Amino acid sequence: MLADTRILLIVSGSVSAFKVPELIRLLRKAGAAVTPVLTAGGAHFVTPHVLQAVAGEAVHQDLWSLTTEAEIGHIRLARLPDLVVVAPASANMLARMAHGMADDLAATLLLATDKPVLVAPAMNWAMWAHPATRANMATLTARGVHVIGPNDGAMAEAETGPGRLAEPAEIFAAIAALLEAGRAAAHRPLAGRHVLVTSGPTHEPIDPVRYIANRSSGKQGHAIAAALAALGARVTLVSGPVSVPDPAGVQVVKVESAREMLAACEAALPADAAICAAAVADWRTAHAAGQKMKKVPGQPPAPLELALNPDILATLSAHAARPRLVVGFAAETENVVANAIAKRQRKGCDWIVANDVSGDVMGGTENTVHLVTDTGVEDWPRMPKQDVAARLAARLAEALA
Structure with missing residues (x-):
């Protein structure tokens, strides 16, 4: 359960320190390595020989040890573990933590560590209820320190209380839960981020039964939305008419026309990033007919007057609530990279994902893309669209980190 994890266990002065060897046994049985740190107060209740025997590692006690401090030992110890646990955490230990003391090895480690900290308080009920202790605990929890207990029950002083x-x-259960949450967070680098994605074609009506559209299945855009969600992002997917299913865990806004897509994108702002993968029709009919246009034998086709659709990518790139990272797509049939470089500059976006659509890309399951950024061009090999999506999502996570 805890294989390949390391716990720095600080034992401070409380009679309940006699329970610590059992905690170490549970941790080691689960596969964790435990490095004990014993305060002067803690040494009155449990010996370093006992802790070393159950932990299988040397017990650290002295901030001024010439052996370890020759290598800046307290800094190494502070950065080494996956989690720092203070058990038991006495009232004195909590006070020194809250006030940033560094007067012994344990307090210095707690001040120097950049790892999560879990405290297990243990003291007389009156000390726990004292306003000073309550204020210290409020300070520590506000800084992100995790707490387990204390429990209500019999005490060494023949008294009962919390x-x-x-x-x-x-x-042990609290330690396991914190480490599992940390592992999950490491695999969800976009947690707390909002990403806007457009996908599919737009349909621009000519009349109630006919429309102008680009060829697009939505497979690539929907795969990108799913990959971003898998990395923890809150995803708003603005989708034109497609037959592919909605990705799980994604908010989907369904639209028909380019103007509807732009309105939905602006309504979704603010966002940390926007990926415009939709194949938006460049033109629409200037005046869509309200009734079906009839074909009259012997007469020429009715003329179509076209109007430019709004440029969604350029609009988002220049928007007052512009996302930090704006990514466009360029579907090209010739001069793919050169056209993509020009498009990135013209649209004002950060990245362009360019692909050659002269083959079976539209509606297919694979894609060959080139990522164009301000630092150059990356040529990606042909791969399934899901893999393109995963790679792009990972790059986006790096850029937003």
């Missing part, structure tokens, strides 16, 4: 150290199994 302040009893959580049981080793409870502390």
Whole structure:
């Protein structure tokens, strides 16, 4: 369960320190490595020999050790673990943490670490209820320190109340949950980000039964939305008419025309990034007929007057609420890279994903793309559209990190 994880376990001065060897046993049984740090107060209740025996590692006690501090040992110890646990955390330890003290090895480690910290308070009920302790706890939790316990129960002083150290199994469960949450977060680098994606074609009506459109299945845009959601992003997918299913975990806004797509995109702002993968029709009929236009034998076709559709990519690139990263697509049949470079400059976007659509790309399952940025052009090999989406989502996560 906890294989390949390392816990820095700080033991401070509380009679409940006698429970710590059992906690270490549970952690090691689950595969974790445990590095014990013992305060002067903690050493009154559990010996370094016991901790070393159950942990299988040296116990660290002295900030001024010439052996370890020759290598800046306290900094190395502070950065080494996946999680720092203070169990038991005495009232004195919590106070020193809250006030940023660095007067012994344990306090210095807690000040120097950049890793998550879990405390398991243990003290007399009156000390736990004291306004100073409550204020210290409020300070620590506001800084992101995690807390397990204390429990309500019998104490060493023949009194009963809240302040009893959580049981080793409870502390172990809290440790496992924190480490699992950390692993999940590492695989969700876009958590907390909002990304806008457009996909599919637009249909520009000529009359109630006919329309102008670009060829697009929506497979690439929908795959991009799914890949972004898999990395933790909140995704708004503005989709033209497609037959592919909606991606799971994605907010889908369905539109028909380019003007509807632009309105939906602007309504979705603000966003951290926008990926315009839709094949938006460049033109629409200037005046769509309200009734079906009839073919009259012997007469020429009715003339179509065309008007330019709004440029969604250029509009988002220049928008007052412009996303931090704007990505466009360029579907080309010739001079693919050169046209994409020119399009990026003309539209004012950050990246262009260019592809040659002269073959079976439209409606197919694979794609060969070139990523055009301000630093150059990346030529990606032919791959399934889902893999293109995953690679693009990973690049976007890097850019927004």
